[in-house]
C-alpha cells in the first residue's frame with residue numbers, strides 16, 4: 001500500500017551506494033568515519049549504516065545518547081558548550097569527549113580524564129558559501145583560535161578536531177588547507193594520537209577525486225603519526241531520500257501556485273535558511289511554469305519556481321529531491337501542520353513506514 005503523503009522516503013539501495021564509497025575511503029586511506037548525527041539521525045536505517053561507519057559523532061548529550069543506544073561503535077561527544085551535569089552524564093557512555101574551548105577543557109577535564117579527550121581548533125580557514133555556516137566568520141566561537149592557548153592546553157588532550165569544510169568537493173583546496181594546518185600546528189600535531197577533519201567534504205559526489213583524497217588522508221596520518229577521523233553527515237545521505245507530497249490546492253496570482261501538504265519551513269528548513277531551492281524529482285521538467293508552495297501561513301513558505309512537464313492539479317504527487325540531510329533532524333511543528341512520516345524503501349524493494357506522527361506528538365511538544 002502506498003503511504004499517505006507527506007512522507008520522507010529513504011532509499012536503502014541509494015544509501016548503500018554512498019556507503020560503498022565510505023568503505024573505500026576507510027579501506028584505502030586508513031581514516032575512520034563517524035556519522036554526524038546533527039545531519040541525519042533516522043535510526044530506522046542504522047542497521048544498514050552500522051557496518052560501514054566506525055560510530056557516531058554528536059553535538060549534544062541527546063545525540064550522543066542516541067548514537068550509543070541505537071548505533072553502537074565509537075561514540076564521539078562534542079558540544080559547543082557543555083553544562084557540568086551533561087559532561088557527567090555523557091562520560092558514562094561516550095568513548096571520546098571533545099570540548100569547544102580551552103576554558104571548558106580545563107574546567108571539565110577531571111570528569112573525563114579516563115576517556116579519550118579532544119578539543120576543537122579553529123584554524124581560521126573556511127570553504128563555506130554562507131556566512132551563517134562559516135566557522136571562521138568574525139567573532140566565531142567555534143574552537144580555539146589562539147595557537148598559544150592551544151599549546152597551553154594540548155597536554156590535556158590526545159587529539160584535535162577541525163571542522164572547516166562545507167560542501168567542499170575540491171581536493172586541491174583541502175590539500176592547501178591541510179598544508180596550512182600542518183605548518184601552523186605542526187608541534188602540537190606531532191604530539192597527538194588522532195585528528196578529526198570534521199564534516200563537509202563531499203567525497204561521495206560523482207566528480208570527486210577519491211584516489212587523491214585517500215592519498216592525502218594517508219599522507220597526513222603518516223606525517224603526524226595520527227589516526228585521522230572524518231565526520232561525514234551529508235556525504236553519507238546525499239541523494240538518498242525524497243520528500244513526497246500531494247497538491248492540496250492550486251491558486252492563481254500571475255502564475256499558478258500549487259500548494260502541497262508540506263512546508264519548506266517545517267520540513268526542509270535549510271532551504272529557507274540558506275535561500276536555496278529544492279530540486280523536484282517528480283514530476284519531470286517541462287514547459288509549465290509553476291510556483292510550488294508550502295501550506296504554512298508564512299508568506300515565503302515556497303518550494304520554488306519550477307518548470308514542469310504538465311500543470312499541477314489537486315491530488316498530484318510532487319517529490320522533492322535530496323531530502324535526507326538536515327531535514328528530519330530539523331523538522332518542526334510550526335502551524336501544527338502534520339509532520340511527514342518516515343518511510344524506508346528496503347534493499348529488497350519493500351516499503352516500511354517506520355514512523356508516523358500524530359496530534360499527540362504535536363501536543364506533547366508543548367504544555
Ligand SMILES: Cc1ncc(COP(=O)(O)O)c(C=O)c1O
Pocket residue numbers: 036038039163166167198199200201231232233234235325
Ligand atoms: C563538527 C561537525 N562535524 C561534522 C559535521 C557534518 O557536516 P556535513 O553534514 O556537511 O558532512 C558538522 C556540520 O556542521 C560539524 O559542525
